[in-house]
Amino acid sequence: MPRILFLAPHRLNRSPSQRYRFEQYIPFLEQHNFHCHLSYIISEKDDTIFYSEGNTFKKFWILIKAILHRIKDTFSYNSYDIVFVQREAIMIGSSYFEKRIKGSRAKYIFDFDDSIWLMDTSDGNKRYEWLKNPEKTIRNIRYADMVFAGNGYLANYARSCNVHVKIIPTTINTDFHKPVPKRNDKVIIGWIGSHTTIKHFEYALEFLAIIKKKYPQIEIRVVGDAEYVNESLNIKGIAWSSTTEVEMINSFSIGIMPLPDDEWAKGKCGLKGLSYMACEVPTIMSPVGVNTEIIQHGKNGFLASTTDEWMACLSQLIENPELRETIGKAGRQTVLEKYSVLSQQQNYLNAFKEVLEQK
Numbered sequence: 001m002p003r004i005l006f007l008a009p010h011r012l013n014r015s016p017s018q019r020y021r022f023e024q025y026i027p028f029l030e031q032h033n034f035h036c037h038l039s040y041i042i043s044e045k046d047d048t049i050f051y052s053e054g055n056t057f058k059k060f061w062i063l064i065k066a067i068l069h070r071i072k073d074t075f076s077y078n079s080y081d082i083v084f085v086q087r088e089a090i091m092i093g094s095s096y097f098e099k100r101i102k103g104s105r106a107k108y109i110f111d112f113d114d115s116i117w118l119m120d121t122s123d124g125n126k127r128y129e130w131l132k133n134p135e136k137t138i139r140n141i142r143y144a145d146m147v148f149a150g151n152g153y154l155a156n157y158a159r160s161c162n163v164h165v166k167i168i169p170t171t172i173n174t175d176f177h178k179p180v181p182k183r184n185d186k187v188i189i190g191w192i193g194s195h196t197t198i199k200h201f202e203y204a205l206e207f208l209a210i211i212k213k214k215y216p217q218i219e220i221r222v223v224g225d226a227e228y229v230n231e232s233l234n235i236k237g238i239a240w241s242s243t244t245e246v247e248m249i250n251s252f253s254i255g256i257m258p259l260p261d262d263e264w265a266k267g268k269c270g271l272k273g274l275s276y277m278a279c280e281v282p283t284i285m286s287p288v289g290v291n292t293e294i295i296q297h298g299k300n301g302f303l304a305s306t307t308d309e310w311m312a313c314l315s316q317l318i319e320n321p322e323l324r325e326t327i328g329k330a331g332r333q334t335v336l337e338k339y340s341v342l343s344q345q346q347n348y349l350n351a352f353k354e355v356l357e358q359k
Helices: 016-021 023-031 044-051 056-074 096-102 123-131 136-143 152-158 198-214 245-251 271-278 307-319 321-338 341-357
Strands: 003-010 035-042 082-086 107-112 146-149 165-167 188-192 219-223 254-257 283-285
Touching: 003 016, 003 056, 016 023, 016 082, 023 035, 023 341, 035 044, 035 056, 044 056, 056 096, 082 096, 082 341, 096 107, 096 136, 107 136, 107 341, 146 152, 146 341, 152 165, 188 198, 188 245, 188 271, 198 219, 198 307, 219 245, 245 271, 254 271, 254 307, 271 283, 271 321, 283 307, 307 321, 321 341
Parallel strands: 003 035, 003 082, 082 107, 107 146, 146 165, 188 219, 188 254, 254 283
Antiparallel strands: none
C-alpha cells in the first residue's frame, strides 16, 4: 500500500487551499489503496495568535515549534512513498525541508494554487515579511518530482524549471456544495473570503455604492471576516464556518468575485466563483486569469471589469429572477463537468500513480 505524507500548515478542514487542493481527495485515494497522513504545524490553539497583530514572543514560539515539528518529519520521509507539500513546508524563506525530501527515497510532489513567488502577507504579520522569501518557490519546484499547478498561468511558471507539471484545477465537492431553492422576495449580493482577502472585496465598493443607491432594497453580505464593517453600505461581516459555508452561499442571490488585474490575481484559481456556481448562485467575476476560462459571459455567469460593466451585470440579475435561475443552473453544470471532485478525481489519482512510476 503506497504511503503519502501531506505537509501543510493547518489541521484538516481549516484552510480552503488545503481542503480544495488535497483534503477532499483523501477518501478517494484511500479507496484506491493509498495510505494518507497529514502533518500540520499550526495548532487550533495557536491559530488565532499567529494571524493576529502583535504577540511577537508567542509567534516566535509557534515558529520554533513548527521548525521542530518539521525536523521530526524529516526522519519519517524514507517510510513514505510520496511526500506532498502544499505551497511550502515551513512559513519562512527556507527550502531546507523540501530539499531533504529530494534527498530521501520518497517521491516529492509540490502543489500550489496562487502566485506564491510574490510577496503577499497577512496584515497581522506585515512586520515579519523579512522572514519570508517568495523566491524559494522556484527552488521548491525545481526539487519536485512532479508539480501540481492550479491553472495554466501557474503551470507556465513552473515549467520554466520542471518538465513534470500537471494542471490540477481547484475543484468543488458538489455533494457538499449543493443548491437549495432561492428566495426571490429579497436580493442579496454576497462575497465570501477571509480577513486576508477582504482587500479584494473592497475593489467592489465603488460599484456597490452606486448599485445600493439605485436599488436601496438590496442587501450586501460579506462572509469570512467577522471584523469587517462598512456602515454606509450597512455591512457587518459574518464569520466563516465550514458548517455554515454552504448555507451562507445559498442565501446569496448573486455572488461576486472582484479582483485587481495584477500578477498575484492572475494566479488565483477561481475558487470563490466556483463555490457560488456549485450552489447555483449566478456569479460575476473580474476577467482576470482563469476566470476567463471558467465563465462564458452571459451563459454560465458574467465577467465585469469597469464600474459600468459591473452595474450592467448586477442590474440585469437584480431585475430578472428568471435570469438568475438560468445562469445559476448553467454555472453548476460547468462545475459538475470541469471543476468538481468527481470530474477530476481520476486525473488526480493517475498523477500519483505516474509519479510512483518515475525512474
